[in-house]
Amino acid sequence: MEAAAAPPSLRPRRSLSINPAPAPRPGPKPRPWGLAANRQANAVRCELPRRPDPRLLRARAMVGDGGDAAGAGRRKRLAVFVSGGGSNFRAIHEAALAGEVHGDVVALVTDKPGCGGAEYARSNGIPVVVFPKSKSAPEGVSVPELLHTLREHEVDFVLLAGYLKLIPAELVREYPRFILNIHPSLLPAFGGKGYYGLKVHTAVVASGARYSGPTVHFVDEHYDTGKTLAQRVVPVFADDTPELLAARVLHEEHQVYVEAVAALCDDRIVWREDGVPLIKSRLNPDVYL
Ligand SMILES: Nc1nc2c(c(=O)[nH]1)N[C@@H](CN(C=O)c1ccc(C(=O)N[C@@H](CCC(=O)O)C(=O)O)cc1)CN2
Numbered sequence: 001m002e003a004a005a006a007p008p009s010l011r012p013r014r015s016l017s018i019n020p021a022p023a024p025r026p027g028p029k030p031r032p033w034g035l036a037a038n039r040q041a042n043a044v045r046c047e048l049p050r051r052p053d054p055r056l057l058r059a060r061a062m063v064g065d066g067g068d069a070a071g072a073g074r075r076k077r078l079a080v081f082v083s084g085g086g087s088n089f090r091a092i093h094e095a096a097l098a099g100e101v102h103g104d105v106v107a108l109v110t111d112k113p114g115c116g117g118a119e120y121a122r123s124n125g126i127p128v129v130v131f132p133k134s135k136s137a138p139e140g141v142s143v144p145e146l147l148h149t150l151r152e153h154e155v156d157f158v159l160l161a162g163y164l165k166l167i168p169a170e171l172v173r174e175y176p177r178f179i180l181n182i183h184p185s186l187l188p189a190f191g192g193k194g195y196y197g198l199k200v201h202t203a204v205v206a207s208g209a210r211y212s213g214p215t216v217h218f219v220d221e222h223y224d225t226g227k228t229l230a231q232r233v234v235p236v237f238a239d240d241t242p243e244l245l246a247a248r249v250l251h252e253e254h255q256v257y258v259e260a261v262a263a264l265c266d267d268r269i270v271w272r273e274d275g276v277p278l279i280k281s282r283l284n285p286d287v288y289l
């Protein structure tokens, strides 16, 4: 699941075979793109002044279907689901230890008990739960056992971070608006069944898309169709390989997921009246990220 080990600068770049461009037609000079783009640009962030939107004035500061089931003020209890290296899990855990996230990871759930995320959890004293049961993981628990374990750990929020199995409807119903996922593309593009890991970036590069980036979204009963909470944008360069793009997106994932989880733990997520979740800035409550 993780991008290749070699740093991006040392990885073989895609050789560019560019067809001769058709004779230019008279008209405005095309803007430079691709290699002429600012290669140092790793992310694009737009913060434009906004006039107060009436939909926001009626936004409800709530998490879940009503009230504050998670309890305002106290540190929240997090369960993280992984299937691979777990770099997003590590970023969240380190942010919790550093005080940036007002929560604690109290359980790690994985379908791959030997994966890097599970090893990191064990080395940090975080209980590992295997779900679901499979031939390669016969020690896995059932859905009712998973729900019982999450209740036993008094989990407030579930965070998917490179978990590759469908979260069952029973769990989605138990934690409505309390499950987040991070996906490595700008949903709804390049999402759904079959879109995970490097497959996503391969499809993005092959499509000719000029921008990509991670999406943090709430989880519903289907892959990648829940409400989008946060996104970051990175450029896709003409000579990008899927691995180079994966590394650029992953760097932004670690930041935007920590930002979103911090907001979740601070009860700074508000729901616009049309059902769109927004993150209220920690510094200025009149600004939504
Ligand atoms: N109920 C939900 N469960 C999960 C969601 C979700 O949004 N709702 N997100 C996924 C994570 N994900 C994309 O962000 C994702 C993961 C895996 C797949 C996929 O096609 N998986 C394969 C199996 C892969 C394997 O076992 O190696 C498949 O189902 O055939 C798509 C999207 C986590 N769960």
Ligand SMILES: NCC(=O)N[C@@H]1O[C@H](COP(=O)([O-])[O-])[C@@H](O)[C@H]1O
Pocket (backbone or CB within 6 Å): 001, 002, 082, 083, 084, 085, 086, 087, 088, 089, 117, 161, 162, 163, 182, 183, 184, 195, 196, 197, 200, 250, 253
């Ligand atoms: N569709 C789900 C999906 O592709 N998730 C992606 O798996 C990787 C996990 O990396 P990590 O294990 O190092 O956090 C991340 O890039 C995440 O966006």
